[in-house]
Amino acid sequence: MMKIELEASAEAKAKICSDILAALPAWFGDQETNLEYIEDVRTRMMFVARGPEGIVGFLSLTKMTDSAFDIHVLAVLPTQHRQGTGCALIDAAKKHAHRQGAAFLTVKTLGPSMENADYAATRKFYRAVGFSLWRKTWRFGGKACPA
Numbered sequence: 001m002m003k004i005e006l007e008a009s010a011e012a013k014a015k016i017c018s019d020i021l022a023a024l025p026a027w028f029g030d031q032e033t034n035l036e037y038i039e040d041v042r043t044r045m046m047f048v049a050r051g052p053e054g055i056v057g058f059l060s061l062t063k064m065t066d067s068a069f070d071i072h073v074l075a076v077l078p079t080q081h082r083q084g085t086g087c088a089l090i091d092a093a094k095k096h097a098h099r100q101g102a103a104f105l106t107v108k109t110l111g112p113s114m115e116n117a118d119y120a121a122t123r124k125f126y127r128a129v130g131f132s133l134w135r136k137t138w139r140f141g142g143k144a145c146p147a
Contacts, residue, residue: 002051002085004079004092007058010042011016017041020075028075037073044072047092049085059089061096068104069097081093090129107131 007013017038021028029032041060049057057076064070071093076085097105107126 002049002056002088003090004047004049007046012040013041013044013046013058013060013061014053016046016048016055016072017075020055020058021073021079023077024075039121040072046094047078049076049089051080051085057085057089057094061093063100063102064106066146067102068106069093070103071107074107079080086125087129095111 007016015069018034021034021037032134041058045057045061046140047061048055057074057080060072062072071090073088074089075088079104080086094105118121
């Protein structure tokens, strides 16, 4: 049975992030960006999905304002895709945001202007859990990227 838990240790958060991103090169193949995520998660809230085999996914959350949280990074081991792990992590983030009085939970991902089957699946997942397109941008984290 899978459990969603909060991880408090900055070192543990960094290791979890590093290990899981390394297993997802189709989504997290840019080492510079991965190092930023690994550093960023140390100071952000992190939910982890723990199964019998250990931690299989995580979601890191950023409080943007009193009324909005952003999913900074969500990653689930490939063996757990389409097993409910991502949905459970999103549900934990939604519940936390609601308990904090936030009206919005946002997420950023690669848009459809650049064909990529992995990110098409990602967008389909986010739509299935209740997200909708709100804004397109060509810049993310200070870098140019396709919307």
